[in-house]
Amino acid sequence: MARSPLSIGKFLLAFVSWWMIWSLLQTILLTNFGLDLKTAMADSIVTNAILALACGFVSNNLQYYLPKKDRYWYILFLSLSLSALVVLACKWILVPALGSMSPGYAAFFSRSWLVRFDNVFLQVGCMAILSVLWYSSEEEQQNMQRKTDAERLSREAELFKLRQQLAPHFLFNSLNSISALIGSRPEQARKMIQQLSDFLRGNLKKEEQQWVPLAEELQYLQLYLDIEKVRFGHRLSAEIDHDEDSMALRLPPMLLQPIVENAIKFGLYDTTDDVTITIRARAEGNYAVISVQNPFDPETSRPKQGTGFGLSSIQRRLYLLFARSDLLTTSVENTNQFITIVKIPQ
Amino acid sequence: MIQAIIIDDEPLARLIIQEYLQAYPQIKVAQECSDGFEGLKAIQQHKPDLIFLDIQMPKINGFEMLELIEEPPAVIFTTAFDEYAIRAFESHAVDYLLKPFNKQRFDKAVQKWLDQRAADADPASPSNPNTQALLDTVAASPSQSRRIVVKTGGKIKIIPVEDVHYLEASDDYVKIHTKNGVFLKNKTMGYFEQTLDPAQFVRTHRSYILNIQQVTRIDPYEKDSHLCLLQSGARVPVSKSGYTKLKGVLGL
Numbered sequence: 001m002a003r004s005p006l007s008i009g010k011f012l013l014a015f016v017s018w019w020m021i022w023s024l025l026q027t028i029l030l031t032n033f034g035l036d037l038k039t040a041m042a043d044s045i046v047t048n049a050i051l052a053l054a055c056g057f058v059s060n061n062l063q064y065y066l067p068k069k070d071r072y073w074y075i076l077f078l079s080l081s082l083s084a085l086v087v088l089a090c091k092w093i094l095v096p097a098l099g100s101m102s103p104g105y106a107a108f109f110s111r112s113w114l115v116r117f118d119n120v121f122l123q124v125g126c127m128a129i130l131s132v133l134w135y136s137s138e139e140e141q142q143n144m145q146r147k148t149d150a151e152r153l154s155r156e157a158e159l160f161k162l163r164q165q166l167a168p169h170f171l172f173n174s175l176n177s178i179s180a181l182i183g184s185r186p187e188q189a190r191k192m193i194q195q196l197s198d199f200l201r202g203n204l205k206k207e208e209q210q211w212v213p214l215a216e217e218l219q220y221l222q223l224y225l226d227i228e229k230v231r232f233g234h235r236l237s238a239e240i241d242h243d244e245d246s247m248a249l250r251l252p253p254m255l256l257q258p259i260v261e262n263a264i265k266f267g268l269y270d271t272t273d274d275v276t277i278t279i280r281a282r283a284e285g286n287y288a289v290i291s292v293q294n295p296f297d298p299e300t301s302r303p304k305q306g307t308g309f310g311l312s313s314i315q316r317r318l319y320l321l322f323a324r325s326d327l328l329t330t331s332v333e334n335t336n337q338f339i340t341i342v343k344i345p346q
Numbered sequence: 347m348i349q350a351i352i353i354d355d356e357p358l359a360r361l362i363i364q365e366y367l368q369a370y371p372q373i374k375v376a377q378e379c380s381d382g383f384e385g386l387k388a389i390q391q392h393k394p395d396l397i398f399l400d401i402q403m404p405k406i407n408g409f410e411m412l413e414l415i416e417e418p419p420a421v422i423f424t425t426a427f428d429e430y431a432i433r434a435f436e437s438h439a440v441d442y443l444l445k446p447f448n449k450q451r452f453d454k455a456v457q458k459w460l461d462q463r464a465a466d467a468d469p470a471s472p473s474n475p476n477t478q479a480l481l482d483t484v485a486a487s488p489s490q491s492r493r494i495v496v497k498t499g500g501k502i503k504i505i506p507v508e509d510v511h512y513l514e515a516s517d518d519y520v521k522i523h524t525k526n527g528v529f530l531k532n533k534t535m536g537y538f539e540q541t542l543d544p545a546q547f548v549r550t551h552r553s554y555i556l557n558i559q560q561v562t563r564i565d566p567y568e569k570d571s572h573l574c575l576l577q578s579g580a581r582v583p584v585s586k587s588g589y590t591k592l593k594g595v596l597g598l
Binding site: 168169172173175176177178179180181183184230231232233269270271272297299 | 355356357358359361362365380381383402404405426427444445446447448504
């Protein structure tokens with residue numbers, strides 16, 4: 001429910017002052033028409049008090065019932081009937097009370113009722129229109145707020161889901177490798193447990209809101225690639241390079257990892273030769289530009305048009321974060337090299 | 347002497363099986379293979395009694411490799427995580443090891459196979475009858491229905507289903523007509539009808555399944571039947587019931 005403007009302190013003050021000024025003006029006007037000061041004051045105070053009540057009523061009424069566009073006649077009807085009631089009330093109160101004090105008052109009132117009605121109708125009408133505008137904009141604002149809240153919530157949920165796709169294959173196969181190492185090379189098994197723990201810890205603690213420095217993210221990827229190297233032995237080599245000034249760049253957490261996972265999936269899991277995965281990071285204007293290159297087997301997996309392979313979730317995430325869909329590009333080089341380039345606005 | 351082959355793309359995963367097998371002097375590991383191609387060659391060469399087979403492997407996965415073997419040996423699957431395959435294993439009682447597995451679990455699987463083998467009156471047919479049922483179940487999984495693996499002239503060919511124009515029944519085989527030629531696969535039409543995506547492939551005739559992307563024109567032919575012209579220029583018969591199905595899929 002929208003708040004009534006009269007429930008807000010400064011508006012109430014303005015409302016009260018408005019009626020005081022109006023009473024003063026009416027008193028002056030009435031003395032100019034020949035009424036004595038006391039009668040003029042009583043007349044204008046009573047009239048404006050009733051009028052103020054009527055306006056308060058209008059404002060209050062519209063708070064509970066806001067006519068839609070095709071029902072604006074309701075406002076007209078309300079204003080007209082209220083104005084009539086106000087003038088009648090003034091007549092019933094003022095004429096018996098003031099008629100005895102100043103003899104010409106009854107005649108004066110019946111001569112001036114039309115002007116009084118016009119004035120009352122004008123004020124009540126204005127109040128009604130202002131109230132409609134006020135409540136409409138309040139309602140609009142509330143709707144907007146609700147909409148953005150809903151959007152924010154669903155976006156957060158979606159981002160959370162996109163980040164949570166830790167491949168179970170990776171985890172169980174790594175554990176299997178550790179199990180194999182325990183028998184033959186216990187020292188290395190211990191080291192791998194350490195690496196895997198660091199990797200999982202990093203995976204758990206990252207919050208969407210906190211962007212991480214590129215240096216940290218690259219270290220994390222190195223950890224991931226090191227684990228894969230233990231699993232696949234000499235088959236995998238990884239190159240990570242970056243220029244010095246790119247290290248301070250920041251990016252959303254867990255954005256690069258799925259890209260590298262994708263590179264591993266098509267470059268390592270689906271090929272039989274030795275592979276090199278190359279990650280390059282540089283600063284370019286207002287962007288952090290990171291490219292990931294992996295070989296793939298054109299016979300078993302062909303990159304589709306557009307984003308290719310399984311990058312649509314990253315594309316979606318970039319869109320949710322930046323409202324842009326041109327930040328992720330992919331290309332194929334020398335028939336079997338797949339290159340993914342992601343640009344992060346700084 | 348029992349011949350065994352280990353097929354897994356991770357060296358450490360092969361190592362642990364080797365290590366556990368040291369307790370079985372009667373089992374000799376003839377070869378270790380790091381992918382399905384190598385595995386296939388080794389199986390044809392050594393004719394092993396038992397294979398330890400990983401599922402997730404480069405190029406062709408463990409199931410696809412098994413499909414290409416006429417008389418598959420006994421298989422103990424080893425896998426890290428594959429919900430669909432595990433369900434298939436459970437319903438078809440082939441033993442499998444979930445990575446990482448310990449010595450006890452490994453011993454149980456090997457012992458089970460050794461017992462089965464000892465009880466088997468006819469050791470000349472080591473092929474597990476359940477293997478075929480297992481493969482049929484697995485073939486229907488979503489990840490399996492995107493490509494078809496065939497053997498042609500000793501070479502393995504992976505055909506993405508988009509490249510398939512139509513399938514034609516031919517005795518015990520199915521002829522797969524593709525943009526790169528015709529291939530044969532030792533399967534039934536019913537098998538393909540079940541495994542291929544029904545939104546893309548329609549069985550228009552007892553002996554034909556066609557890729558609807560290929561359809562350019564459907565002409566009336568003899569009484570109650572139609573003839574479908576494909577982009578490749580081929581003409582595929584459409585029976586009365588096939589025509590109804592085809593219209594349904596094309597949204598006519």
